[in-house]
Amino acid sequence: MPAPVVLITGALTGIGRATALTYARQGADVVASGRHQDAGDALAEELESSGGRALFVRTDVRYDAEVRNLVDRAVERFGRLDVAFNNAGTEGKLTPVTEVTDENYQATFDTNVKGTLLSLKHEFRAMQAQGGGSIINVSSTYGLMGYPDLSLYVGSKHAVIGITKAAALEGAKHGIRVNAVAPGYTQTSMYERATGTGAIRDAINSVLPMGRPGTPEEIAAAVQYLGSDKAGYVTGQTLTLDGGLMAGWPLFPDS
Numbered sequence: 001m002p003a004p005v006v007l008i009t010g011a012l013t014g015i016g017r018a019t020a021l022t023y024a025r026q027g028a029d030v031v032a033s034g035r036h037q038d039a040g041d042a043l044a045e046e047l048e049s050s051g052g053r054a055l056f057v058r059t060d061v062r063y064d065a066e067v068r069n070l071v072d073r074a075v076e077r078f079g080r081l082d083v084a085f086n087n088a089g090t091e092g093k094l095t096p097v098t099e100v101t102d103e104n105y106q107a108t109f110d111t112n113v114k115g116t117l118l119s120l121k122h123e124f125r126a127m128q129a130q131g132g133g134s135i136i137n138v139s140s141t142y143g144l145m146g147y148p149d150l151s152l153y154v155g156s157k158h159a160v161i162g163i164t165k166a167a168a169l170e171g172a173k174h175g176i177r178v179n180a181v182a183p184g185y186t187q188t189s190m191y192e193r194a195t196g197t198g199a200i201r202d203a204i205n206s207v208l209p210m211g212r213p214g215t216p217e218e219i220a221a222a223v224q225y226l227g228s229d230k231a232g233y234v235t236g237q238t239l240t241l242d243g244g245l246m247a248g249w250p251l252f253p254d255s
C-alpha cells in the first residue's frame with residue numbers, strides 16, 4: 001500500500017509537530033504548515049531524515065488564499081491528499097464575557113473556527129476530486145464543557161465539534177470521513193502558557209485522574225487511527241483524549 005499523503009496545519013510545535021514526526025517515521029509523505037518559514041524548513045529536513053518525504057508550506061489558516069495555496073501545493077507535489085489534520089489553534093486571551101471585543105473575538109475565532117472551515121473547504125475540493133480522504137479537526141475538552149473567562153476559546157472549540165458533524169454528513173457521499181479529537185490537558189507550550197507557574201500546574205495535575213497531562217504523541221496516535229482505514233466506518237465523531245477527566249469530573253477523586 002502506498003504511503004499516505006498527510007497535511008498538518010500548525011505543525012511547527014506541540015501536537016502538530018508530534019503528529020508530523022509520527023507519520024514521517026512510518027514513511028508517510030508529510031505536508032507540514034505553519035507561520036514561520038525558517039522553523040518550517042528545519043522541520044521539513046527533520047521529517048525527511050525521519051523517513052518520509054516532506055514539504056513545508058508557510059500558511060496562516062485565517063486566510064482563504066493561503067489555505068488554498070497549501071492544499072494546491074500538497075496535491076501538486078504528492079499527487080493526492082489522503083489525511084488532513086486541522087490542528088492550528090490558539091487559546092486567545094482570558095476574557096470575561098463583559099469584556100468581549102471584536103479584536104479578541106477575531107483573535108480566537110478566526111484561527112480556531114474560520115481556520116477550520118477554510119481548511120475543510122480546500123481539503124474537500126482535493127478529496128472530492130480523488131474520491132475520498134480522512135480529515136481530523138481539533139476540538140478540546142473545552143469543546144465539551146465551560147470554564148469562566150474562557151468563553152471565546154470554549155465557544156470556538158464547541159463550534160469545531162458542530163462543524164465536524166455537519167462536514168461529516170456532507171463528506172459521506174464523497175468517501176470523505178470527518179472526525180475530531182478533543183484533547184484534555186496535553187503537555188505542549190499551550191499547556192504551559194495556560195497553566196502558568198509550577199504550583200498551578202501541580203494543582204491541575206493533582207485533579208487529573210491519571211495524575212498527569214497527556215503527551216502530544218498520545219494525541220498523534222489517535223489522529224493516526226482516525227486517519228486510517230481502521231476507522232473506515234467512523235465519521236462525525238469526536239474522540240476525547242483526556243485521561244478520564246470528562247468521565248468523572250467534578251466528582252473525582254475524593255467523592
Ligand SMILES: NC(=O)c1ccc[n+]([C@@H]2O[C@H](COP(=O)([O-])OP(=O)(O)OC[C@H]3O[C@@H](n4cnc5c(N)ncnc54)[C@H](OP(=O)(O)O)[C@@H]3O)[C@@H](O)[C@H]2O)c1
Nearest residue numbers: 010013014015035060061088089111140183185186188190
Ligand atoms: N495543549 C493542550 O492542553 C490542548 C488541549 C486541547 C486542545 N488543544 C488544541 O490542540 C491544538 C494544538 O495546540 P498545542 O497544544 O500543540 O499548542 P501549540 O504548541 O501552541 O500549537 C498551536 C500551533 O498552532 C499554530 N497557529 C496558531 N495560530 C495559527 C494560524 N492562524 N495559522 C497557522 N498556525 C497557527 C501555532 O503557531 P504560531 O507560533 O504561529 O502561533 C502553533 O504552532 C490547538 O488547536 C489547541 O487548541 C490543546
